[in-house]
Amino acid sequence: MNTRRWLSGVAVAALFLAGCAGGAKEADPEITAPPTDASGEMTVWLMDGSQPETVVDAVNKKFNEKYPNVKVNVELQQWAGVQDKLTTAMNTAETPDVVEIGNSLTAKFADAGLLADLTASADDFGKADWLPGLIPSGELDGQRFGIPYYAGVRIVMYNKAHFQEAGVEVPKTLDELEQVAAKLSEKKGTKADGYSAFYFPGKFWYGALPFIWSEGGDIAVKDGDNWTGKLDSSESKSGLERLKRLVDTYSTAPTDGNEVQNWEVFQDGDIGMVMDSWWAPGAIVGANKEFAPNLGVFALPGVTADKTAPAFLGGSDLAIPEKSKEKELAAEWVKIITGTEIQTQLAKEGGVIPNNEASFAGHEGNEFLQVADQAAKVSAFTPVSPNWGNVESEAVLPDMLVKIFSGTASIDDATKDANAKIVDLLNG
Known part of the structure; x- marks a missing residue:
């Protein structure tokens, strides 16, 4: 395929x-x-x-x-x-x-x-x-x-050798994910050193959604005949705050970049963890036999250990x-x-x-x-509306994330602005 x-x-x-x-x-x-x-x-x-x-x-x-x-x-x-x-x-x-x-x-x-x-x-x-x-x-x-x-579905790829050097195991919760990133950074280097414990490009909205959903947030919900935005809810902002911490502290990816080359840059050896599509690990194994033994995968964990983060x-x-x-x-x-x-x-x-x-x-x-199957068991979807394509074509979510990660807007302001645009497009 x-x-x-x-x-x-x-x-x-x-x-x-x-x-x-x-x-x-x-x-x-x-x-x-x-x-x-x-x-x-x-x-x-x-x-x-x-x-x-x-x-x-x-x-x-x-x-x-x-x-x-x-x-x-x-x-x-x-x-x-x-x-x-x-x-x-x-x-x-x-x-x-x-x-x-x-x-x-x-x-x-x-x-x-x-x-x-x-x-x-x-x-x-x-x-x-x-x-x-x-x-x-x-x-x-x-x-x-x-x-x-x-x-x-999207999953997390990780460098087994880096995990072993840092003495960490696959995280079972999002809190543990942050702890693993911290230990990887301590052992392998910081962003200033060119090392990315958790690599996440700024426009990667498919990767951001599980952080929002895991906290109980959402993009928008339909109330009667109209859509109501939920990106500025406390739950959605909590998920974005966690992701911003990870990006600010551990990601060397461009804050205005996309995820298209995630699987390729991961093979350079300067990344501990990165989210990518389910086919990426197989592509790496097929293209880079030398790197393949260091490739591990896990489903993005949720807030609690009994449930992975909902995946798109x-x-x-x-x-x-x-x-x-x-x-x-x-x-x-x-x-x-x-x-x-x-x-x-x-x-x-x-x-x-x-x-x-x-x-x-x-x-x-x-x-x-x-592992992709495991991630798919707990899954979610974008708002089901004939106008959803307009939200994608207007790049509302990528633009919101770029503002948040680049620091040009606060989470409060960025989500409020994105909410207004999404509601206008969905109800249009």
Whole structure:
């Protein structure tokens, strides 16, 4: 899976949807399975790099065992420009019958009236087993439009040799994380010496969210028809205060930089701990055999030892376009690829986080992915709003963090300003 391409693609705001009419409506009736002698042809749009070909072959084989007279055309799409392409295609009678969508954008497509309502059929897709952090993304105003396909998560990489030299172990709480950073700094050097006990670039908002959530804070919550900002709550500010202490004291990363090169700079040997995407450890092992023995990973701990910090689960949903003529067959295909058997295969062969815990079995023997699974068990999501893409495109959270870490604004002022912008964008 080309995960970095996926991450950059999901980050692109779906501004093309602004002109589409639509919105949530009353729930549609349950989509029932067609008879096994059904015939026809349907088209599936998946993203290039989201899954290996073996997974697609396994899904189609299982589907055709039940529906031998149905031809399935799976077409791989590129992330660049896909939002525009999806919007155009789903507005026509020639729409694909199944589409993969970055899960932070599902609400926007649903609000535009482009996706079929799957609310009555949600239990048939295994909703009871989905990871908690994947449940919100496919919903809008209480209705289900997207089915979780797979996810990604952030974990902490650490230098085993540095930990051994400092006589420290993997922290079990955020307080212990700060204590470990202090001991690493005492042994290996300070920021002034060029050593970073905890490396954290200023714009890394995905990495900042767990600190906010772990203290009980949030970005925003919906109150009736309107969104209320929560970044300036005492809980959110407490999480940001902890992160600022870590950045101010231990991070040599640019306060106006992003996390794209975290996994690369970590290999230079001047970093004790760094947060990065779940695929980064595997990339390091593949690229740097000499450094690999010093690479360790752990899930970011929470305030207490019994619970890790809630992690953001980005990823993809699968949806059925409203104008599809093959909704029933499409639903059966989606049930297969999002079911436990194929999800386990996807986890093993694709190296992603599956949509349910049972499929973590596909990561057996891979310590890096097993830690990612641990992080994914306690997870959360950004505000589910068709306007969330505007918050991302306006870089509200990165800008807030840069102000906080650079000292150009206090936490009180930065969160108050970000709150106002987010509320305005979400309620707009």
